Amino acid sequence: MTRIALITGGAGGIGLATARRFAEAGMTVALADLDSDACVAAAKLSGSKHIGVRIDVSDGQSVVSAFDEVERRLGPIAVLAHFAGVLGQRLDQPRPGIDEYDLESWEHVFAINARGAFLVIREMARRRKATPVPHGRIVTISSAAAQLGGYQANAAYIASKGAVLSLTKGAARELAQYGITVNAIAPGPIDTPMLHAARGQSAGDEGFSRLSMLPVGRIGRPEEVAAAAAYLVSEEAAFVTGATLDVNGGLRMQ
Numbered sequence: 001m002t003r004i005a006l007i008t009g010g011a012g013g014i015g016l017a018t019a020r021r022f023a024e025a026g027m028t029v030a031l032a033d034l035d036s037d038a039c040v041a042a043a044k045l046s047g048s049k050h051i052g053v054r055i056d057v058s059d060g061q062s063v064v065s066a067f068d069e070v071e072r073r074l075g076p077i078a079v080l081a082h083f084a085g086v087l088g089q090r091l092d093q094p095r096p097g098i099d100e101y102d103l104e105s106w107e108h109v110f111a112i113n114a115r116g117a118f119l120v121i122r123e124m125a126r127r128r129k130a131t132p133v134p135h136g137r138i139v140t141i142s143s144a145a146a147q148l149g150g151y152q153a154n155a156a157y158i159a160s161k162g163a164v165l166s167l168t169k170g171a172a173r174e175l176a177q178y179g180i181t182v183n184a185i186a187p188g189p190i191d192t193p194m195l196h197a198a199r200g201q202s203a204g205d206e207g208f209s210r211l212s213m214l215p216v217g218r219i220g221r222p223e224e225v226a227a228a229a230a231y232l233v234s235e236e237a238a239f240v241t242g243a244t245l246d247v248n249g250g251l252r253m254q
């Protein structure tokens with residue numbers, strides 16, 4: 001039976017790379033994003049049944065509507081890869097200090113990164129409790145910034161990604177009884193539009209000023225995060241839950 005995968009942030013660098021990887025593995029993919037380009041991207045994946053849907057992960061009704069649409073068109077979602085997120089600052093300017101970070105930006109970042117994670121995980125839990133599927137999987141994205149206290153990110157991003165890590169563990173404990181694993185990926189710097197846009201310049205290794213912090217000597221590729229996600233959602237990963245998989249080039253070792 002084809003597994004149905006919903007990827008939030010599906011129009012983004014890591015989300016789209018993961019969609020390609022999942023499609024190659026034989027899954028039917030629903031790309032969900034604020035950005036309607038997700039629909040265009042979905043049409044370009046290998047295979048024919050993939051779809052794009054609009055979602056605002058910070059909005060409860062939008063989350064329900066997106067899950068409704070995906071399940072009506074494709075069937076029960078077995079895999080949720082929740083990758084939508086925002087940084088809440090520009091990286092070509094110095095990291096804003098806590099003393100200068102405004103409440104509106106804090107609320108915005110938390111609404112998408114922390115509340116969004118809660119809303120999509122809750123919706124997945126409700127649906128799989130009502131209609132179980134084999135090998136249910138949830139993968140979230142935190143960040144090495146949350147683990148390190150940030151090497152260039154603002155307080156709201158770090159704290160909201162910390163919330164993602166804790167929520168992932170809590171959900172893993174609760175949802176194991178339904179055969180659903182819940183794991184987080186904590187990437188280091190990855191060459192995606194988030195990094196490009198935030199810098200206001202082309203990214204790539206030359207755009208990353210802290211290369212000396214990375215033992216592998218380069219920033220990561222979205223495909224390398226996608227590969228980690230592919231493992232975590234595989235049937236073979238059934239005994240891995242509540243874990244945080246570091247994909248960070250050695251930026252942080254525990």
Ligand SMILES: NC(=O)c1ccc[n+]([C@@H]2O[C@H](COP(=O)([O-])OP(=O)(O)OC[C@H]3O[C@@H](n4cnc5c(N)ncnc54)[C@H](O)[C@@H]3O)[C@@H](O)[C@H]2O)c1
Nearest residue numbers: 009011012013014034056057084085143189190192193194
């Ligand atoms: N790129 C990195 O260096 C890096 C490092 C660590 C963690 N991450 C995390 O990985 C995830 C993916 O990041 P990326 O680098 O691919 O960035 P990206 O900006 O390319 O992708 C993020 C996507 O999320 C979507 N999005 C934003 N707000 C949304 C909302 N309210 N509802 C639905 N979709 C929304 C955007 O439209 C975008 O397509 C993010 O959660 C990010 O925090 C990225």
